[in-house]
Amino acid sequence: MGWEDIVAAAREDRGVLRYARPARRALRGVRLPVIRPLLGVVYGVTQLALIGCHFSAKVFYREPLLRYRCARVGKRLNLEGALPQIVGNGRIEIGDDVTIGAPCTWDLGFSVVPTAELIIGDRVSINYRNIISVAKSVRIGDDTLIAGEVAIFDNISHPIAPAKRLARAPITADEVAPVVIGRNVWIGVRSIIMRGLTIGDNSIVAAGSVVTKSVPPNTLVAGNPAVAIRPITET
Numbered sequence: 001m002g003w004e005d006i007v008a009a010a011r012e013d014r015g016v017l018r019y020a021r022p023a024r025r026a027l028r029g030v031r032l033p034v035i036r037p038l039l040g041v042v043y044g045v046t047q048l049a050l051i052g053c054h055f056s057a058k059v060f061y062r063e064p065l066l067r068y069r070c071a072r073v074g075k076r077l078n079l080e081g082a083l084p085q086i087v088g089n090g091r092i093e094i095g096d097d098v099t100i101g102a103p104c105t106w107d108l109g110f111s112v113v114p115t116a117e118l119i120i121g122d123r124v125s126i127n128y129r130n131i132i133s134v135a136k137s138v139r140i141g142d143d144t145l146i147a148g149e150v151a152i153f154d155n156i157s158h159p160i161a162p163a164k165r166l167a168r169a170p171i172t173a174d175e176v177a178p179v180v181i182g183r184n185v186w187i188g189v190r191s192i193i194m195r196g197l198t199i200g201d202n203s204i205v206a207a208g209s210v211v212t213k214s215v216p217p218n219t220l221v222a223g224n225p226a227v228a229i230r231p232i233t234e235t
């Protein structure tokens, strides 16, 4: 009996294989009882092991490597998970009390200027799954909060001209413009910040916005393209 015969017999519920389908169905329903005290211990041990692994990875491996890679990393860095995936050799400075979520991708691998720079101020929080693409300069001011899945670009990423893009031509200096994010700015989840922009101190970029023009200080912007919704007068 070949494999095809076995498959055919199972499909047609012939011979012992007529028990295969009910057995598989019965197996899929098998569940262990939830013995709370026992599972409480197992859960606690698992959590402790995870915390221990995370702590060890952070202290002995991730943070030293990030400190090695960066020109400066301040005190009390809170690296929440894996190392940011850093492409290229641009200069990175990170201030004190900074939180960095995971995973993050920081691309400083363009060859437009000799040294691209990513400067992150004190007490900045950069949440999970960020993309920061730096061909020249991205500066993030003190106390700024950047939510999850925000993308920041100081460059056009790929040439507009189809032939150049097809040829995978690099971007040029005129397709690059620095991004300056002020102090105490809040950038909502899944927002995108395009090249050449300044976002003024204390401003808020609402969730899911695509910012294509500079934002004055103390202003709430939202939408795609982001427009000013109102001044922030709350103290």
Ligand SMILES: CC(C)(COP(=O)(O)OP(=O)(O)OC[C@H]1O[C@@H](n2cnc3c(N)ncnc32)[C@H](O)[C@@H]1OP(=O)(O)O)[C@@H](O)C(=O)NCCC(=O)NCCS
Binding pocket: 145, 146, 147, 148, 187, 188, 189, 204, 205, 206, 207, 208, 209, 220, 222, 223, 229
């Ligand atoms: C920016 C934010 C705080 C504004 O909250 P708010 O002051 O309560 O704003 P309102 O609900 O009064 O909305 C004001 C106007 O902006 C619009 N608006 C608010 N958020 C918007 C958004 N993300 N996109 C488009 N328009 C938005 C509202 O529709 C409303 O328009 P209307 O006056 O025509 O009705 C909130 O919308 C937001 O985006 N929060 C970010 C959440 C987030 O990213 N969390 C991650 C954890 S850090």
